Amino acid sequence: MANIRDVARLAQTSVATVSAVLNNSDPVSPALRARVLHAIQELNYHPSAVARSLSTRKTCTIGLVMPYILTPTAPPFIRAVEEEVTNAGYSLLLALSDGDPQREREMMELMAQKRVDGLLISAGPSWDDKTADQIEALQASGTTRIVFAARRSERPKNLDAVVSDNRNGAFAATSHLLDLGCTDIALLALPALGLNERDRILGYELAHRERGLIPRPELRRWGSTSQSPDGIALAQATTRDLFTLERPPDAIFVCNQTMVLGVLQALGELRLDVPGDVALVCFDDAPWLQHLPVPITAVSQRPDLVGRKAARLLLHRLRGDAEAAPPRVEIVPTELVIRESSAGRARLAGAGRAATATARAEQVLEN
Amino acid sequence: MANIRDVARLAQTSVATVSAVLNNSDPVSPALRARVLHAIQELNYHPSAVARSLSTRKTCTIGLVMPYILTPTAPPFIRAVEEEVTNAGYSLLLALSDGDPQREREMMELMAQKRVDGLLISAGPSWDDKTADQIEALQASGTTRIVFAARRSERPKNLDAVVSDNRNGAFAATSHLLDLGCTDIALLALPALGLNERDRILGYELAHRERGLIPRPELRRWGSTSQSPDGIALAQATTRDLFTLERPPDAIFVCNQTMVLGVLQALGELRLDVPGDVALVCFDDAPWLQHLPVPITAVSQRPDLVGRKAARLLLHRLRGDAEAAPPRVEIVPTELVIRESSAGRARLAGAGRAATATARAEQVLEN
DNA sequence: CTGAAAGCGCTTACAG
DNA sequence: CTGAAAGCGCTTACAG
Numbered sequence: 001m002a003n004i005r006d007v008a009r010l011a012q013t014s015v016a017t018v019s020a021v022l023n024n025s026d027p028v029s030p031a032l033r034a035r036v037l038h039a040i041q042e043l044n045y046h047p048s049a050v051a052r053s054l055s056t057r058k059t060c061t062i063g064l065v066m067p068y069i070l071t072p073t074a075p076p077f078i079r080a081v082e083e084e085v086t087n088a089g090y091s092l093l094l095a096l097s098d099g100d101p102q103r104e105r106e107m108m109e110l111m112a113q114k115r116v117d118g119l120l121i122s123a124g125p126s127w128d129d130k131t132a133d134q135i136e137a138l139q140a141s142g143t144t145r146i147v148f149a150a151r152r153s154e155r156p157k158n159l160d161a162v163v164s165d166n167r168n169g170a171f172a173a174t175s176h177l178l179d180l181g182c183t184d185i186a187l188l189a190l191p192a193l194g195l196n197e198r199d200r201i202l203g204y205e206l207a208h209r210e211r212g213l214i215p216r217p218e219l220r221r222w223g224s225t226s227q228s229p230d231g232i233a234l235a236q237a238t239t240r241d242l243f244t245l246e247r248p249p250d251a252i253f254v255c256n257q258t259m260v261l262g263v264l265q266a267l268g269e270l271r272l273d274v275p276g277d278v279a280l281v282c283f284d285d286a287p288w289l290q291h292l293p294v295p296i297t298a299v300s301q302r303p304d305l306v307g308r309k310a311a312r313l314l315l316h317r318l319r320g321d322a323e324a325a326p327p328r329v330e331i332v333p334t335e336l337v338i339r340e341s342s343a344g345r346a347r348l349a350g351a352g353r354a355a356t357a358t359a360r361a362e363q364v365l366e367n
Numbered sequence: 368m369a370n371i372r373d374v375a376r377l378a379q380t381s382v383a384t385v386s387a388v389l390n391n392s393d394p395v396s397p398a399l400r401a402r403v404l405h406a407i408q409e410l411n412y413h414p415s416a417v418a419r420s421l422s423t424r425k426t427c428t429i430g431l432v433m434p435y436i437l438t439p440t441a442p443p444f445i446r447a448v449e450e451e452v453t454n455a456g457y458s459l460l461l462a463l464s465d466g467d468p469q470r471e472r473e474m475m476e477l478m479a480q481k482r483v484d485g486l487l488i489s490a491g492p493s494w495d496d497k498t499a500d501q502i503e504a505l506q507a508s509g510t511t512r513i514v515f516a517a518r519r520s521e522r523p524k525n526l527d528a529v530v531s532d533n534r535n536g537a538f539a540a541t542s543h544l545l546d547l548g549c550t551d552i553a554l555l556a557l558p559a560l561g562l563n564e565r566d567r568i569l570g571y572e573l574a575h576r577e578r579g580l581i582p583r584p585e586l587r588r589w590g591s592t593s594q595s596p597d598g599i600a601l602a603q604a605t606t607r608d609l610f611t612l613e614r615p616p617d618a619i620f621v622c623n624q625t626m627v628l629g630v631l632q633a634l635g636e637l638r639l640d641v642p643g644d645v646a647l648v649c650f651d652d653a654p655w656l657q658h659l660p661v662p663i664t665a666v667s668q669r670p671d672l673v674g675r676k677a678a679r680l681l682l683h684r685l686r687g688d689a690e691a692a693p694p695r696v697e698i699v700p701t702e703l704v705i706r707e708s709s710a711g712r713a714r715l716a717g718a719g720r721a722a723t724a725t726a727r728a729e730q731v732l733e734n
Numbered sequence: 735c736t737g738a739a740a741g742c743g744c745t746t747a748c749a750g
Numbered sequence: 751c752t753g754a755a756a757g758c759g760c761t762t763a764c765a766g
Contacts, residue, residue, distance in 0.1 A: 001510050003759055014737045044504060049480040050420045051759035054742045069446050075436045082463045094461045096449045113416040137411060143368050261658040288655045291628040370743055381753045418743035421758045
C-alpha cells in the first residue's frame with residue numbers, strides 16, 4: 001500500500017507538503033495541491049490513521065464498554081452514542097462484557113492500550129472494587145477521559161455520569177398505583193446488584209413511605225434479567241405464586257418488559273382480569289405494550305437521550321473546554337405513560353367493577 | 368505515560384527484552400522477566416497498541432459497517448459478531464450508516480484509514496455502484512479482507528457473504544398459507560431496495576407459481592422499514608384499505624414485526640377474527656408475538672448465527688488458511704414457527720368456522 | 735510557500 | 751539469553 005513518501009515522490013514534492021494538503025494545516029499553492037491530489041488518486045492512497053495517531057497522540061476513537069446489548073434500551077442508546085461520536089469525527093470501539101467483571105477489566109485494559117481518547121462505561125451489575133481501582137488508575141494516568149453512561153456505580157467517585165431516572169420512574173409508577181387505591185402492590189424486581197436495579201426498588205419503597213406505608217415483604221419478588229424464555233417463565237411462576245398468598249396483590253409493578261409477558265400469561269391462566277383484579281405497570285416502554293388487548297401502563301425511558309448526553313459530555317471534556325470542571329451527574333427524566341392496565345381501575349371503581357373496560361386512556365406524567 | 372524505554376531503563380535491560388516478555392516472543396530468564404514485570408507494575412505501563420500496529424502492520428481490529436441497529440435482528444447479530452471477534456483477540460469498530468450511501472462510503476474509507484484487518488459490511492438498502500466500486504478498490508488493495516454480513520448485494524461479485532434465507536422463509540410462510548386453503552394472500556412488503564427485501568417478495572411469488580397461481584397485484588402493498596409509530600400507522604392504513612377491496616384477502620403475510628402491530632390494530636377495528644377471517648404470518652419472530660391472545664405464526668431468523676458465521680469466515684480468511692479460496696456465500700436457514708394465527712384455520716375449517724379457537728398449536732417446519 | 739530531519743513507541747532481524 | 755539499530759508512516763518545528 002502506498003505511503004506518504006510515494007505520494008510526495010510522484011507529486012515531486014516533500015512529505016511535509018503532502019501532509020499539509022491532507023490536513024489543511026498549511027497553505028499550499030493551488031498548482032502543487034492539484035499535483036498532490038492527483039498523485040493520491042493515482043496511487044489509491046489512504047493515509048494511515050495508525051501512523052497519524054502515533055505522531056499526534058490522538059486516535060480519534062471513543063471506547064464503549066457495556067454489559068449487554070440484548071436489552072430494549074441498548075440499541076437506541078448505542079445508536080445515539082454512535083451518531084454523536086461519528087458527527088464529532090470520532091470512531092466507536094464497542095466491547096460487550098456480558099456482565100463478567102473479569103472481561104470488563106480486560107476490555108478496559110485493551111481500550112487503554114488502543115489509546116482511545118475517551119471511554120464510555122456502562123457499569124455491569126457485578127461491578128467490583130477491583131474494576132473501580134482500574135478505572136481510577138486509568139483516569140489518573142490522564143490519557144483517557146471516562147464517563148459512566150446508562151449504568152453508573154458509586155465507585156469511583158468523581159466520575160461524570162449520565163443515567164436514567166430510575167428512582168423517580170419507579171416512584172411515579174408506584175405512587176400512581178397507590179393513588180388508584182391499590183393497597184397490595186407486588187414488586188417484581190431485578191436482582192439488586194446494580195444501582196439502576198436498586199433505584200427502582202427504592203422508588204417503590206419511597207412511594208409507600210411517603211404515605212406512611214410499608215410494603216409487605218412477601219410481595220417483593222426477584223425476577224431475572226434474562227431476556228430469554230427463562231426470564232418469562234420465572235416471572236410466570238412467580239406471579240402464580242403471588243396468588244397463592246392469603247392476601248394476594250391487587251397490583252403488580254414489573255421491573256422490565258420481558259417479565260411482563262410471563263405475568264400476563266400467569267394472570268390469563270388464573271383468569272384474573274387486568275386491571276379489574278390486578279393493575280399492572282411495567283418499567284420500560286415498547287410499541288407492543290400499547291398494542292396489547294389491554295394496553296400496559298409503562299415507565300418510559302429515553303435511552304437515546306442518555307447516550308446522546310453521555311457522548312456529548314465526554315466529547316466536551318475532550319475538547320478541553322471543561323477539562324478540569326467538577327464531575328457532573330446527569331439524570332435523564334423518565335415518563336409514566338398511563339394506559340388501560342392501570343387507568344381502567346379508576347373507571348371500574350366508579351362502575352362497581354363492571355365488565356372489562358374498552359376505552360383507552362393515555363396520559364403522560366412527567367417526573 | 369510511560370513507554371517501553373522507561374520500562375527497560377527501570378528494569379535495567381533493553382527494550383527488545385521488554386518486548387520479548389510482553390509478547391512471549393523470545394525466551395527470557397525468570398529473573399529478568401520478573402524485573403521487567405515489576406517495572407511494568409511500578410510505572411503503570413500500558414503498551415501502545417498504536418505503535419505496535421504501526422510496526423506489525425496489523426491492528427487486530429475488525430470493522431462493522433451496517434445501516435441500522437434499531438431492528439429486531441441487529442442486536443443479536445452484533446452480539447454474536449462482537450463475541451467471535453473478541454474471543455479471537457480482535458476489537459470491534461462499529462459504524463452505523465443509517466442507510467445513507469454517502470455515509471456508508473465515508474465510514475468505509477475511515478475504516479480503511481484506521482487499517483482494520485477485516486471488514487464486515489451489511490449493505491444498506493440504497494447500496495449503489497459507487498459504493499461497490501469503493502469496496503472493490505479496498506479489496507484489491509489487499510490490506511482489508513471483506514465479508515458481507517446479514518445484507519449482501521449483487522455487487523461486488525466474488526465477495527464472501529453470510530445471510531439469512533429470506534427467500535425460503537417467505538416461500539415456506541406463503542406455502543403454509545396456501546396449504547391451509549387461503550386463496551387471497553396479501554403481501555405487506557418492505558420497499559424492495561435491498562436483496563433481503565426482494566428475496567422475501569420472491570419467495571411469496573415462487574410459492575404461488577409452484578402451484579400454477581399468480582398472486583393478484585392489488586394484494587401486494589408496500590409498508591415501511593421504519594420501526595417508529597409511522598411504520599405501525601402505515602401498516603394499519605394499508606390493512607384497512609385491503610378490506611375495501613371487492614375481494615378482500617383471507618390471509619396476510621407481513622414482512623416485519625413492526626407492521627404486525629398496525630395490522631392487528633386495523634383487524635381489531637374491523638372486527639375481523641384471526642385466524643377465522645384472516646390468517647396472519649409475520650417475517651421475523653419475537654417473544655411477544657407468541658404471547659399475544661392469538662399467537663402469531665412467524666418466520667424465525669437466526670441473526671446470531673449469521674453474525675457468528677460471518678465473523679468466523681472473516682477471521683478464518685485473516686488467519687490465511689483460506690487466503691485465496693473462492694468466495695463463499697452462506698445461507699443461514701430460517702424456520703417457520705406455526706402458531707394459532709394461521710394453524711387455527713385448519714381446525715376452524717373442520718368446525719365450520721366456530722367461535723374463536725383457543726387451543727395452541729406450535730409446530731416447527733425447517734427449510 | 736517548500737524541504738530535510740527528528741520523533742511518536744513499538745517490533746524484529748542481527749550481531750554478540 | 752541480551753542489546754544496538756533500523757524501520758513502520760505519519761506530524762511538526764525549523765531552516766531556507
